[in-house]
Every structure is written in C-alpha cells, then in structure tokens.
Amino acid sequence: MYTDLNRPPLGAVALRRALVTTDDSSGFYSSLDVVAETGSTNADLLARAADSALDRAVLIAEYQDHGRGRHARSFVAPPRSSISVSVLLRMPGLPLDRMGWLPLLTGVAVVNALRSVAEVDAVLKWPNDVQIDGRKVAGILAEVAATAPVPSVVIGVGLNVTLTEEELPVPTATSLQLADAATTDRDTLARAVLRELAAQWSAWRDDDWRTDALAADYRARCGTLGQRVRVELPADRELLGLASDVDDQGRIVVRPDGGGEPVAVSAGDVTHLRPQV
Template structure:
C-alpha cells in the first residue's frame, strides 16, 4: 500500500506507452515500490530476462543510489523515477560516460517543453532550477549495456525531503510543482513521455557519431545548458582535498575544466574527471529558474 498516496494519477506503463506513440523503441514497465530501478534492470539484464530498450518506472524507491554510494529515496507517487537500459552498439566503453548527460539533457528539454521552466545542468549529474536541485542521474555499465536512471522531484513536500547530513554542501532540493507557472498541474504522463522522446533523439545522435561528443554536438549542448560553466566553484576531490576556481569548460570526454588563480596571480586550467562540485557565488546575475516556452535543447544549435 502507498505510504504517502498522491491525489494525482500514477505513472502507469500503458499511459506512458500510449503517449510515446507508434514506433517508440521503448518497452515500458511500471511497478509500485522497489529498492532501486537501476538495480532491478541491471539484475534482470544479467539474468537474461530483458533486452535493451526496457524502461522501468516506479512509484516509490526505497534504496535508490546516487554518486559515491549515497542513498536516495522518494515517497510514493512524489517523483518521476525511471531507468532505461541501452546498448549503444559502436560506442566505445570509454565514451559511454556521456550517457548520463544525455538523460540530463532530455530532462532539461522535457521540463522546458511540458512545464515552461528553464532547467539546467550541474556537473556532473544533477538537474537544477536556479541553485536548487530537482533531479539526480546515475548511469552504470552492466555487461555490454548501460543502465541510466533519474529521479525527478514532482511534488515532494518540504517536510518529506530528508535533512541534509551535518556539514553537507549539497544543493537544496526543490520540487517541480512549486515552479510551474500559474500553479498549473503537472502532466506527469506527458512529462515522462517527453523525457523518453528527447532521450531517443539525443541517443540516436550520439550513437550515429560513434560516441563522439563533438561530432554529435552533445558536448556543445551540454556546455550550453551547464550552470557550472562561468560559476565560482569548489571541487571536492575523493582524496579529501578541494580546489577553488571558475568553471571554464567541458572536455570532449565529459571532464570539467576549472580555471584557478595562484597566489602570485598566475592563471591555469585544471581538468577533473571526478569530484563533487559546489557552486559558490554567481559571476553574473543568475538566470531565472523559470523561462516559459523554453526551446528544445537541440534547437539552440539549429538542429532537429
């Protein structure tokens, strides 16, 4: 039974499949409560019971995982929790780290398309509204495939967000329903379908280019939507040290380039493949979180 039932309709497989329309490459399945949709798909694929193209949607997740093994939970019916199993044939393993970014871009596009809200990306795996986090993404290699999942806060109540750990530098959470213009209701099914349609386009672009993030324009799209670029940041590294600078660029393999200033005033560029990024202060006035009528991300480059 739902622990915290919502008045809105759940994300059921039949409704999402119908919204996707004919010709969709996705096979959608929905469940009630699970530990982790990523873990479910990974186990099923390794057991040989599902094939690439499977999408799993859950109403509640009790043991979700973020980066670095962090836990993540979502009350029943409060979030868009979905994972996708893909096998990007022809994309080298070293290039598959971009697949999480593809789902991030798909969420940004779907939120703009269906909600009229300007969402952006925070390197490496968050979707943000202004300086608050509305979604997290985790991609994992499973054999010759990749499972990528996202949890998007739809109408999580303030008292349902867990308190941050002492000393945490994580962004404060935000729920999408608090940002929708004119307090319109969220079209949950259409939002999920828009996410999968956008992911399809971006994945096709990426695979067609053999995983080349430049030739596919994925790097340009990501950089365009990345709020970390141009921000004063502190990169907290796995060894416990930290580097302060300004987000400068994203490399072809998805690493973050930070410009640092030494004590003598000398400027240098440092590249980070892993680490937690804390946005410090805006270099310029921040973009407003809401931008009704946001264009699909690839339209900004004159694409599809």
C-alpha cells in the same frame, strides 16, 4: 486503490502506447513496466541485464525504498511524488572511453524535457544534476551493466515532481511543484523525458558516437560554467577556481584561484560559490 487524489498513479498502458515499439508504431523502447514499489529500479534492471536480448527496457517505480544517487547516496521520496525511472541501453560500436557521456547526454535530455513541457528554467550542474534556481530537481545515475561484447548501461533518473518543502531530502533540493511548473502531471513528464532521451541517444548513435555536437549541447545547458566553484577531489583534496569549460571528454575545466594552468576534472563533487569580491 490510491488515496491521495493529488498524486494519482501513472498510466502504464498509455505510456506503453506512446513509447513502446509495436507493429503499428514507431516507439523507441522495447518494453515499459510500472511497479508499485521496489528497492531500486537501477538494481532491478542491472539484475535483468544478463539477458542479452533485453534492450531499451524501461522500468518505473511509484516508490523506491532503496533509491540511489551518485557515490551511493540514498534517495527516498513519498509514493507517486516523483518519477523514478531506469532504462537499459545497449550500444553496439560505442568506444568504451565514451561511455561516460551517457549520463551527461541524459542530463541534456531531462533539461530539454523540463524546459519544454514544465516550462521551467532548468540547467545542469556538472556533471549531471538538474537544477532550478540553484536547487536540485533531478538526479541521474548511470551504472555499467557490461562492457563486452556490447557496451550496456542502465541509466536512472529521479525527478522531484510534487514534493513539498517538508518532504524534500535536503534543503538544497526542490520540486517542479515548488518551482511553479506549468505541469506536474507525471504521465506527461515521463513521456517527455523518455522521448527526449530516445531522441538524444539516437542522434548520438547516428553521429557515430562522436562527442562534438553533444559537448556543445551540454555546454549550452550547463549552469556551472562561469561560476566560481569548489571541487572536492579524492584524498581529501579540493580545488577552488572558475569553471571555464567542459572539454570533449566531459571533464569540467577549472581555472584555479591565484593563477596556474587550468585543471580538467573527471570526477568530484562541485559546489557553486559566490564570486570573490
């Protein structure tokens, strides 16, 4: 029995009915499970990925006590205050050099879902943080389960829904409730995110895993473009300049302060800076 009436549990049965394929439905996913608590939904699905028959499986946790973000950063939120969901996707025929596009595609899906049902002005901070008014509302973590015989990835999304200011993990975060979203109903949000992920993934597969259209969709939603940025690079190096493009490999292209050739960055922490005066 839950005690916080403002944070009801997810309706697993209704979510399965809406999203999972059955004999009389056209759902995308093969299974959907909601657990009360786990360490990490990504870790749980990675452990199950050895079963080659498992595909398009969804795992949602009401609470994670070892949630992870990029660079092994921890993420913990009060029970039923967020959506912590992971999906195992197998992608026959996907060129391995394009696997890095899946988290960016997921970012596009989350932005589309939030703009549609939550009616917030969500944008992407490169590579795949979702922001509202410059504050992070969702993070995405993709982890490779296998590269052969079929490329397989577990993609995780953590979406802040009803967190208060006091509950935010960092001051630069936000939640849909704090952003005055049109809805904070987690069932509605979970359905929207998972349906949009299915639509984006299916369109990518049907386009033979080409990246032209996906890159264009990403650029249209990327709030980093046109911003002056600091990129923290390996070996304690940093790059300052204007984020001018996202190339067809998903790299952020930065025009360095003081001139010089544009630099394409495949990995690094980006901070949006105020314009120089």
